[in-house]
Amino acid sequence: MNDPATVKEEYLPTLVLPLRDSALVLPSHCVAEVMMAGSIEAEESSPHLLGFANWRERELPVLSFEALRDGQLPQQFRARQLAVLNAIGGAEGMSHFAVAVSAMPHHWELSEDQVETLEVPDDLQSPAIQGMIKVAGQSLVVPDWDYLQQQAMNAYQQRQPDSSD
Structure with a gap:
């Protein structure tokens, strides 16, 4: 029988990525690094692709x-x-790919009892949003990872030289 005093609470290490008017929350293991935006080679193929940034000798698609x-x-x-x-x-x-953020992300160790699941408001309905949660009074957006990554992949593939040439 488990003694309640010895049961360890499970925590999920997360990063909160501040945006201009909201914030994303992701498990920490999804984020490789946070870097200064510096120069981004602009791209105008889609409204959400800001361009490409160099990171560790790689070109990363940068999404908004x-x-x-x-x-x-x-x-x-x-x-x-x-x-x-x-x-x-x-x-x-x-x-890897990158998402532009408006301020330095911060770390939270979240436990299940700290998180309240919210309904996504009608004005925020988007394929980019999987859901929303509330933690310590702050509403956070849970992005749809598959959608986010697919948009980055589309940009990345358009940037690659055509192998059929």
């Missing part, structure tokens, strides 16, 4: 989550940092 969600960049958009994300499962040739 706000543009993925809303279909356009917010007015006076400015990326301060980039969250370099680990591409997982089926990302052929693309090991």
